[in-house]
Amino acid sequence: MRALLAALLILLAAAAPAQDFSALARLDVAQSQIRDDGDGLGVELHLSQTVPYRAYTLAEPWRLVLDFRELDFRGATRAGLLNADNAEGVRFGPVQPGLSRLVLELGAPMRIATAGLDVDEAAGTATLRVSLVAASAQSATAVAGAPASPGWPDPATAALAPAAPEEAAPLTVVIDPGHGGLDPGAQRAGLDEADVMLTLALELSEALTRAGMRAVLTRTEDVFVPLQDRISIARAAGADVMISLHADALEDDEVTSGASIYTLSASAENEASSRMAERHERGDILGGLDLSGQDDSIATILMELARTETGPSGLRLADALLTALREEGARLRTNPQRQALLAVLTAADFPAVLLEVGFLSSARDRAELTSAEGRAKIIAGITSALRRWAATEEARAPLLRQ
Ligand SMILES: [Zn+2]
CATH class of the missing domain: 3.40.630.40 (Zn-dependent exopeptidases)
Known part of the structure; x- marks a missing residue:
């Protein structure tokens, strides 16, 4: 169990100062992108301010889930965000009050190699980078699942998909x-x-x-x-x-x-x-x-x-x-x-x-x-x-x- 817990990536950004909660963190849609990285994927999300988040994968179908407390995805489109052949789709939006989610549908089993939030102290902005690498179905399954992290919704809600964002017409x-x-x-x-x-x-x-x-x-x-x-x-x-x-x-x-x-x-x-x-x-x-x-x-x-x-x-x-x-x-x-x-x-x-x-x-x-x-x-x-x-x-x- 300890090994499994250790394998789960539980990532919680330092709580933002109270004044930051006066405005919801926004996704900078022009800067953010999901790209192929070899057999894996690189996710780079630029945020208007730091926001608590967690990252984990789910098995069959293979997905990367990014939970945020809380993130405004307005203006983002699938075509604008997703520039990768190794992913099959992306959904994002609010799930429940205080929780936003991005679900990246992976074309193959993958595991999280690195995930981290870089905070620009001067500008007050933050960049979330998640790197996914190809993995065998067995090893990807072993690390898949929502972590039981305090203060976050129960893992049972992990499968909840965000409300489908307004499907933007293709350009x-x-x-x-x-x-x-x-x-x-x-x-x-x-x-x-x-x-x-x-x-x-x-x-x-x-x-x-x-x-x-x-x-x-x-x-x-x-x-x-x-x-x-x-x-x-x-x-x-x-x-x-x-x-x-x-x-x-x-x-x-x-x-x-x-x-x-x-x-x-x-x-x-x-x-x-x-x-x-x-x-x-x-x-x-x-x-x-x-x-x-x-x-x-x-x-x-x-x-x-x-x-x-x-x-x-x-x-x-x-x-x-x-x-x-x-x-x-x-x-x-x-x-x-x-x-x-x-x-x-x-x-x-x-x-x-x-x-x-x-x-x-x-x-x-x-x-x-x-x-x-x-x-x-x-x-x-x-x-x-x-x-x-x-x-x-x-x-x-x-x-x-x-
Ligand atoms: Zn000409």
Whole structure:
């Protein structure tokens, strides 16, 4: 019995000072994440303040249970929190007054290797880290079960699942591979931008689907789609966000390389941006659509933008993309965050960004874009950025409604 008790992880954080109880601890949804760690899992939950907690596993079905006295999970979503193939699901929410719970459904038997709460004394915040390692069913069963810890609900309540949180609709991401059909886009060394972007878009779509998002493509084959139709497709799909994928190519410059991100700007004073706009919008000129008549509606939309959330939200996504692409080892060009007046960015009802994934005029970028490994960095960066951005936007929503 002693051995069993010793094996049980009974973790109780030092009681927080009384004044801390005036506000419920909140989960920082943008920072918190559950990730694969080898065959196991790493749970990292950022909390607005210290909170008593305990961590234990349950057997068949294999679960990690984190109990808190007490934690506000508002704003958290399954897709935002769970970024792991070794877990099958996560539920969280209040169980009874004074008790909140997170239940992580494990894909295989695991045991807790380490668990601890790091307290930032200065900021008053805390980070709970739990590391799970793969274990045999026998050894995982031996350590499973709720500890009989004083002051906590009876182990008999351990199986209680939290009230199902409001199931958030999956994030709808419209992926827009540039060009196509009679418009090949940039062409270098036997490569067509349209083809390279379609390959990337199809792979990105799979990755986003695996991450619990809903991916919609503006084209799935080598066909011409006018720019305004791309926005219409996105709108009809109920886009939460639209990401256009392009690659640039420069004349007499084989050195410039790396990714950059464009958001909408009314001025587009930058000459390079204007040239880029010309190159990319050639598609509509080729397709016979006269964009000159769009000026008034674009102007109207720009004014509308100023009144809506989509402009700042797109900028936050651009920031998240830069950070995540860098983290995943994708190369960025100098001054990677840019602005231009591009038709494909003018939707006012959802944020849109245009990602230039690199330069076909650069041999280095061509090598990255034509290898699955090179594309995987870009795809991982976009996926991670969308997850974080969605969590941030979700967390902002209640603030804005107040
Ligand atoms: Zn392009």
